[in-house]
Amino acid sequence: MSKPIVWTIAGSDCGGGAGLQADLHTLADLGCHGCSVVTSVTAQSSVEVTAVERVGDSVFLAQLDTLWRDLPPVAIKVGLLADDVQIRLLAEWLSERPLKVPVILDPVLIASCGDRLSGSDGADSRFDPLLPLVTLVTPNGDELAALTGRPIHCAADVTQASRQLLARGARAVLAKGGHFEPFSGRCVDLYLDGCGHFLLDGPRIDTRNTHGSGCTLSSALAAFLALGYPMEDALVLTRAYLHAGLKQSARLGQGPGPLARTGWPQKFEAFPAVPLPGSAMEQAFGFDGPYGEAIVPFVPCDTQELGLYPVVDSLEWLERLLAQGVRTLQLRIKDLTLEQAEPLVAKAAAMGRRCGARLFINDYWQLAVKHGAYGVHLGQEDVVAADLGAIAEAGLRLGLSTHGYFEIMRAVALAPSYIALGHIFPTTTKQMPSQPQGLERLARYHKLLAGRWPTVAIGGIDQQRASSVAATGVGGIAVVRAVTQAADLTRALEQLWSAFESGQGAREAAHAQ
Numbered sequence: 001m002s003k004p005i006v007w008t009i010a011g012s013d014c015g016g017g018a019g020l021q022a023d024l025h026t027l028a029d030l031g032c033h034g035c036s037v038v039t040s041v042t043a044q045s046s047v048e049v050t051a052v053e054r055v056g057d058s059v060f061l062a063q064l065d066t067l068w069r070d071l072p073p074v075a076i077k078v079g080l081l082a083d084d085v086q087i088r089l090l091a092e093w094l095s096e097r098p099l100k101v102p103v104i105l106d107p108v109l110i111a112s113c114g115d116r117l118s119g120s121d122g123a124d125s126r127f128d129p130l131l132p133l134v135t136l137v138t139p140n141g142d143e144l145a146a147l148t149g150r151p152i153h154c155a156a157d158v159t160q161a162s163r164q165l166l167a168r169g170a171r172a173v174l175a176k177g178g179h180f181e182p183f184s185g186r187c188v189d190l191y192l193d194g195c196g197h198f199l200l201d202g203p204r205i206d207t208r209n210t211h212g213s214g215c216t217l218s219s220a221l222a223a224f225l226a227l228g229y230p231m232e233d234a235l236v237l238t239r240a241y242l243h244a245g246l247k248q249s250a251r252l253g254q255g256p257g258p259l260a261r262t263g264w265p266q267k268f269e270a271f272p273a274v275p276l277p278g279s280a281m282e283q284a285f286g287f288d289g290p291y292g293e294a295i296v297p298f299v300p301c302d303t304q305e306l307g308l309y310p311v312v313d314s315l316e317w318l319e320r321l322l323a324q325g326v327r328t329l330q331l332r333i334k335d336l337t338l339e340q341a342e343p344l345v346a347k348a349a350a351m352g353r354r355c356g357a358r359l360f361i362n363d364y365w366q367l368a369v370k371h372g373a374y375g376v377h378l379g380q381e382d383v384v385a386a387d388l389g390a391i392a393e394a395g396l397r398l399g400l401s402t403h404g405y406f407e408i409m410r411a412v413a414l415a416p417s418y419i420a421l422g423h424i425f426p427t428t429t430k431q432m433p434s435q436p437q438g439l440e441r442l443a444r445y446h447k448l449l450a451g452r453w454p455t456v457a458i459g460g461i462d463q464q465r466a467s468s469v470a471a472t473g474v475g476g477i478a479v480v481r482a483v484t485q486a487a488d489l490t491r492a493l494e495q496l497w498s499a500f501e502s503g504q505g506a507r508e509a510a511h512a513q
């Protein structure tokens, strides 16, 4: 398969730790083909910057035009731009092209050794022509202060300054927490765009080897976007990549060393937490939300492997499936009032108890609590309206839907009983706003969560696909049509069970890791 092409428009760091050298290392590490447009040549080591010389305008534009004709990008990272002229030239070049790819602007002003690389002191509006043309701008605390002319003393200042950048035309801002520590021992990034915000929180890594961390972050983000991840998932992956790179970094010269290149992020510990709306951290940034109180972990499921998990919409279906020996099921009824749904939920919960089955109720959590179901399944939007404390206190399990890394990390913050990973293949059962995840991503999600949370795959899974799904290691397979549209239910269940068993070896291997 050909590698996605990512451009870095950046300065050369002859020390190899930052600038386009860091970008090209990162892009190669993450499976992209990197092309470089050199803006300046810096004479730089880990301790000093001794010279910066911009390239001429014609060679700058020639690089862009030449690449554009033959190697068009899937994503672009913009790093050091030498001066106002280069910024204007790039803004003109971008606005004249039908460019529909993400562009990440790292507004480089100061090298990690403290030397200023670009621009002057005071509020800096030089990037303003570029702000509306890029997808995301990624200032660190110092750059945010320099760009806005606002000192950053606390988390709320970060939010205010980021809002100022939005007001000046930026489409989205990632205000990085690396240079600034309002929460002791934590590094918290704020993402903000016209639709909303979120925080990414992780432990601050105790190292001096941070040379090129901003370059590595923006190029890793461009790579993950080029690989087809939505912005929020790409940001979660980027944070995990930075965490691993900082953890394994090593000093090379006398000053700060570069980050290590550690490949695809896999270790759960490297992934950032997503603080819940209303948490103390969110409040410190000036945001309110529904989850003020501490989250109580949900009762665990009695197994890590929920197995075959049909999701059906009637008591008749539940009865037939229980009679066939199915022991994990969900009642998913839609568009009924609480009063209309109550007798169904009450009977379903009683049927589940009678058969010793794990009977989850979708959406109608109040009724599930009232009638003592085994558990509740909720989507990420449903969770906001539900009383999670009441579900946890009543001893019901909670399953949560997720559709990518960001939602997985947000689900983790709620300490559920299992995490559903969807939708794996195209489905006609439900209109999905997200893209099918496919088996490779499913395997990665499962590996990330294995041993911590039971996982369930859902979406477009049938008898033919079930064994490859099971081979990813996932512990549960949720299906609608594979059961409800089966010509012969007994045979369909046998095929699904045997497909699941065939994935047993892979699951055991995944759990052993």
Ligand SMILES: Cc1ncc(COP(=O)(O)OP(=O)(O)O)c(N)n1
Binding pocket: 309, 311, 330, 332, 362, 363, 377, 378, 379, 380, 382, 399, 400, 401, 420, 421, 422, 430, 456, 458, 478
């Ligand atoms: C096991 C499992 N996974 C995901 C879903 C989807 O739940 P949700 O996001 O709440 O969407 P609806 O089912 O309510 O349309 C599920 N039901 N079960």
Ligand SMILES: Cc1nc(C(=O)O)sc1CCOP(=O)(O)O
Binding pocket: 401, 402, 403, 421, 422, 423, 424, 426, 427, 428, 429, 430, 458, 459, 460, 461, 478, 479, 480, 481, 482
């Ligand atoms: C209800 C549902 N939730 C999904 C998710 O990804 O959250 S996919 C899905 C439909 C699954 O139906 P089928 O097995 O017929 O494809």
Ligand SMILES: [Mg+2]
Binding pocket: 362, 363, 377, 378, 379, 382
């Ligand atoms: Mg739901």
